[in-house]
Amino acid sequence: MKIEKLHKLFLQSNGIATDTRILKSAQLFFALKGENFDGNKFVDQALEKGAGYVVLDDPEFLKNDKCILVSDVLETLQQLASYHRKYLGIPILAITGSNGKTTSKELINLVLSRKFNTVATAGNLNNHIGVPLSLLSMNSTTEFGIIEMGANHAKEIERLCGIAQPDYGYITNFGKAHLEGFGSIEGVVKAKSELYEYVKAQGKLLFLNADDPIQQNHVSYKNTFSFGTSGNADVVVEYKDNLQTAEVIQQDIVYKSTLTGSYNSRNIAAAICIGLYFKIPAEEIANAIACYNAQNNRSQIVKLGAITLLMDAYNANPTSMTAALESFHKYPAENKTVILGDMFELGETSAKEHQEIVNLVETMNFNRVFLVGSNFNNSKCQNEKMKKFENFSRLAEEVKKTNFGNSYILVKGSRGMALERILDVLE
């Protein structure tokens, strides 16, 4: 079936479904193959649950004229998304980077929604499946799209750009994340920069963090709009890194937030910059930013009696771990504890990166340091305030025995460590 025809069916449908467990009547079901299941096997179930049409790629499961056989379901989903994006013709801003994509996307969405009817990537749906689904969640009432793009190997961002065709691009930062797939920090820079290369090739606009030396490489491109602490930036900002919650000063206006972690001031500044570019009044931008409440254990402040948790356990890599530690080191509090879990997807550099974090923590004067996971457990530490645990249950035993008093606790680790479990132990 031609993509134009499939698009007509999509417009008449109740949207896209990829999972029969949550499929709604009149949706267009795409039978994707994944790590655990072959979606083709759920064609019957999709039809029974009232799917409008079913897109499949295994002829064995063809049932009736509601089944559309294609050569590759995922590719068809991507082609449909790309066609739909062209059909809508609305401006699209793409956001990538090693850290801060989701937080920046949420802040920018809140700001832009003061002026436009926006649709932004839901949660973290940022890959070869998530980006198409995000584009297909936009409709004729959408005035502005904000698309988060994630990657763990080269050429992924280029491919996602081909699908989303962004008019605007912003890279949050270049950090030591997913080194397993990118090979090195140089690999990260090259891969993330695929977004700026795409936008430049189209003659569209880049938003730049003018303080980032890597992003400065793009300043010779004339179509940019930047923020930064020096007078050369289009939007000049001031950061303070010793506050409980991140804030940014711009032209005498203080943009306050509920976000812990001074690194978030860069994410806030990006949202201010983009809001001002689209001529949203500064007070509206400030209100939008102040309204943002982080979810999902990202830069959240959680109070538990006398304990204040700085819950940043959604994910971790050497760059975000360093940023979180440096920020917490300057955090204005007396009694500070750090609970750190292993960082994943670091490939051959894993042992060295964990050791460097331990070395960094040793230069900081925290009252207690608990390290958990096999990587941290194998690291060498001199300081007796540091305790290492092989796994979460060992850590939990120690946490239960500890009287933290009036303590501030930073909790950070990779998703697979699920360190938010510490809440149940402390309660």
Ligand SMILES: CC(=O)N[C@H]1[C@@H](OP(=O)(O)OP(=O)(O)OC[C@H]2O[C@@H](n3ccc(=O)[nH]c3=O)[C@H](O)[C@@H]2O)O[C@H](CO)[C@@H](O)[C@@H]1O[C@H](C)C(=O)N[C@@H](C)C(=O)N[C@H](CCC(=O)N[C@@H](CCC[C@@H](N)C(=O)O)C(=O)O)C(=O)O
């Ligand atoms: C394909 C899919 O969407 N799978 C999701 C599904 O997984 P599950 O194990 O249940 O199924 P399978 O994938 O094996 O099944 C194939 C299909 O069969 C459907 N099905 C199954 C059973 C059934 O009874 N009925 C059915 O219809 C099923 O729905 C499948 O369509 O559920 C899981 C739990 O909710 C999801 O986790 C899983 O999602 C996969 C992983 C996915 O890629 N989802 C995207 C929409 C997405 O964007 N996910 C993001 C995470 C993105 C991410 O990790 N980003 C990285 C960088 C990108 C790296 C990239 N190279 C990559 O590898 O992804 C980052 O660092 O940010 C998210 O979920 O948050």
Ligand SMILES: Nc1ncnc2c1ncn2[C@@H]1O[C@H](COP(=O)(O)OP(=O)(O)OP(=O)(O)O)[C@@H](O)[C@H]1O
């Ligand atoms: N600008 C930044 N610089 C360095 N680290 C940051 C920055 N912004 C956020 N972080 C760190 O990254 C963590 C994850 O933030 P966020 O979820 O916004 O990033 P992300 O890039 O979307 O990650 P993921 O794709 O894994 O969700 C934060 O909790 C914080 O520790």
Ligand SMILES: C[C@@H](N)C(=O)N[C@H](C)C(=O)O
């Ligand atoms: C959750 C996944 N997208 C991710 O960011 N993984 C890193 C390695 C983590 O779990 O911290």
